[in-house]
Amino acid sequence: MAPHGRRAAGNGRAASLPIGSAARAAPAAGLVPGKRGLDRSRCLPPRRAARWGSLARARDRRRAGVDHGAASGHGGRGRRLRQPAGERVSADAVDPITLGVVWGALQSICVEIGSTVQRTAYSIQAREGQDFSVAVFDAQGRMSAQGPYSPGHMGAMSFAIRNFMDAFPADRLEPGDTLLLNDPQLGSGHFPDFLVTQPCFWKERLVGFGVNLVHHTDVGGSRPGSQAVEGIFDYHQEGLRIPPVKIVEAGRENATALAIIAANSRVPRNVLGDLRSQRASLLVGEQRLRELHERFGAETVAACVDAMLDQTEQRVRARITEMRDGAYEFEDFMDDYGTGTPPLRIHVTVTVAGDRLAIDFDGTDAQTESGLNSYFNYTRSYVYAAVKCLTDPYGPMNAGALRAVEIMAPEGCFLNPRRPAGGGPRAAICSRVFEVILGALAPALPEAVTAANSHFCNATFGAWDPVRRRRFVGYELIHGGIGGRAAKDGCEAMSSPYNAANIPVEAVEANTPVIVERFGFIPDSAGAGKQRGGLGVRRDVRILGESIKFTNLSERHRFAPFGLFGGRPGKLGRTVVNPGTDRERQIGGKASVDLDYGDVVSFQLAGAGGYGDPRERDPEAVRRDLRLGLVTPEGARGDYGLET
Template sequence: MHQTVDRPAPAANAKKVDAVTLSVFWNRLLAITEEMGSTLRRTAFSDAVREGDDFSTGLFDAKARLIAQGNFTPGHTGAMPSVVKTMLKLFPPETLKPGDAMLSNDSFIGSGHFPDIFLVTPIFRGQEIIGYCVAIAHHVDVGGYAPGSQEVAGVTSAVQEGLRILPVKVIRQGEFDADILRLICGNVRVPEKLMGDLKAQRNANYVGAQRLLEVHEGYGTDVVEAAVEEILAKSEARMREIIGALPDGTYDFEDWLDDSGPGSPPIRVHVEIRIKGDGMEIDFSGSGDQVQAGINSYINYTRAYATFAAKVLMDALLPQNDGASRPITVMAREGSFFNPVYPAPSGGRAAVQIRIFEATNGALAKVLPHKTMGAHAHWSNPNISGIDDRTGRQFLQYDLIFGGLGALSYKDGCEAMSPVMNCSNIPIEILEANSPVLFRHLGFIADSPGPGTYRGGCAMRKDIEIVNSRALVTLLGDRHARGPYGIHGGKSGGLATTTLIRDGEEIPLQSKESRWLKRGTW
């Protein structure tokens, strides 16, 4: 599936914007998206959003082009353009009114799995739409087969994964549609957290809209539109300049995901990058077929992370917007793991993002040896859930465990950092306060990095004791079978492990396994 974007021709009478104004204007746009993120974080209810920063924000112009994004998660922000364009096909601008907002969590339209809910709000100046705000949050549960809605093993259809919300107008005149909310909240395990996070998304978009209106009032719409055109054009020109300086050719790389659940075969990850002139194609068609398990990567998610990887490896500080993405085309054959056909399940697709980045990184290492890096310690995203003995209510602990980053050509990899997304390690004190668990150990694992002139970052160890009568753990990780690769002579890092300690016995678990646990097990 190809990503095609028409290049807008500059208007003959386009207004010129001086360099100082352009620089100030660009930083105003970034500040808006960051303030949207701060608002979302501070008013959210769930640990995933409030502490883990599993959300993103973006600004679009009146032509539905991405003009700026917050410094958050690439899988979200890279998926936004598809969401906005799809929304506007169903809800044309002329049908929208001040105070409206649209919502969807569809895997194909959005960022690849149902927990990610997008809220798109048109920004009106009088009766004219001047842009769109987008806030996306990973919601800790949207129903389905298992708490957390990210089960991999045993899921054979997206229908099992929870509530699928095709685009709906969820807010009218600034207020949520009570009927739609009743339908959504009646199908999830922790409705109060979902509702709280949805309101936080509305808050973020409200702030973004007010700030963009201030920009239009201060500069005038003519100057704003001219500045946007110039930023997009300069971003595209710079990206084409960088690609054009690379040698033409085809560069490939292959890696593997452990499996799609216990007892299943590994999943082939194969990328072919073709550079010709000032354009780049990133093709995952050589990868394995889609699987009957909740881990497939829909094309919009594949595109988001592959484009992100190429951009940051070529120029990490280049603005991420519609212009910067135009020279890069991402594709995968239909029915493959990286372009599955609905109803392929994809709840655990978060385990795939790092491999999309690392495959792209591995191929580009052949032409960008000083900018690419060794593979990262694979992060883990376990969910622990059950009925809390203390309250009789459902609890759902969403955790993020980040280890070490791969080494660069000039320094060691960092420890305890989120790879390929800007989420955060959630403080263990927060997790203990909100769920019946006790953390017995948190620290780095000595000698775990891949050795070389510069080593990778150390892996992290986290020991968690269940203090409830019973709880279900749903694991979402990888690299239990093949360690993270080294490049340019560097060695691989150590394997990840997950171990259950029950009655003094150590039981190895697989990277995408689910188990019922009892009190006192670790």
């Protein structure tokens, strides 16, 4: 397949091609279940056709890069997870009212854990930016419910809990224990994400786990913020790596472990404060989970979880069967992995076969000698997020939603790197993973997909504050537009697919010595279409620090957010230092640079892609955009042929 959608640097992805030019489908016959079993099997067997033969060969050579189903209730390593001892209640025997009450309670527990994190966290990215996730798991390690926070951790959590259980089996756990890990391959893909879990016991019986994951401000490494792309050749340069460990044992803090963590951070107060916030929120979750078991009993709750997982699986599978069987391909490109480096290709083949999906990233570029790699748990998370959004967006999010999906990525590609590859800035990759799934399945689900979004900027910087006489680490989280949809324009200043938030100006200025001098939309930046994309966002920040070490993390400076079904790509983004002065200079999206006191950094995000032919746009919608200042008269004339 020819590389579709690729352009020379600066021009972005191909603009007005029909979706068939960017994603194509090939017929595939029905599948016969293989030896891995019919019980919720997620692994597709080899086929005679060349395309399916490649899947079989890939499975043999990429054992580390295949999702074998541990997160959906399979233990891996030949084990089948078992219900804890006790009288078993059949999922079929649970009445719908009890099921609804238990499901609502589990959702409520997740929200209460999350709201406790937001109210008690020290760092602004958790407190204001909502860069965290929470979930509740049963005693088998299956996700029972997830909170309405970042989807980027859901796949990672599902597999990390199995890694916790391998390191600390049930007979090594007791009430009051709290476990922590941040290993990128075992957890969420980079060191700043501290994944914390607490077992819940009821009547001396393990009945489940509360889990949360918070992005921490700084965990050491070569650059403040621990997310450098440039100058990284392995993860030992990125900060402190923590295997599964008890940070609290039987209610007593592990002072030695906490001292090591604090000593390796540039902002130890924030890190320890956030870590204790995570534990406090899980204490709330543990209390609520015990109350739920006190009300209904362990067997009934377990049966409800079984029923919820089965029903969620059925909903996802039913939606998949509505798609036309076939193999759908798509690819897109990351701008680079540092100043002067080439683009990175992400290629995906999504195979629809009956009620199952096989998603294969064969053809994706090799891992990089930089920080820009995505460990497989993280890649998997945004595949799951995309599939869930397309198939069952309003249904429960639990392990059942993952059962119908098999994910593969070649070991050694930058979406499944070998240890000890860097991965600190892997957040820059997740939007592309999400979007190539949407691009591939656009022909199958045209009403459900969106065009590409603006991407985001997650710059970090460290400096000396001459007023407060202390060092600080600054954190920017800026979100732009969402791609156009079949029936609506894209939204502005929204976080897709991360489900985080733009950090308020007041919070940034109150916590770090910066002044936000400008924050608004960029007119004419949206990709034109029958339904236009969301506008890009511009945010200018003056940093009042000395000896500033600045690390950019942005995308869509070279490859514009693509449009769908004739929609045009959004305008390219850029990052400019000291705009409008004789010291103006443009820096790359992954650049690490030194800045001076009072320098201004202008983050200018790309516009999101449009959906449908711009000539079919309602003229009144164009006039409305003109009145609101979202489109200029020149843009209305050039993109839509509207004379003003």
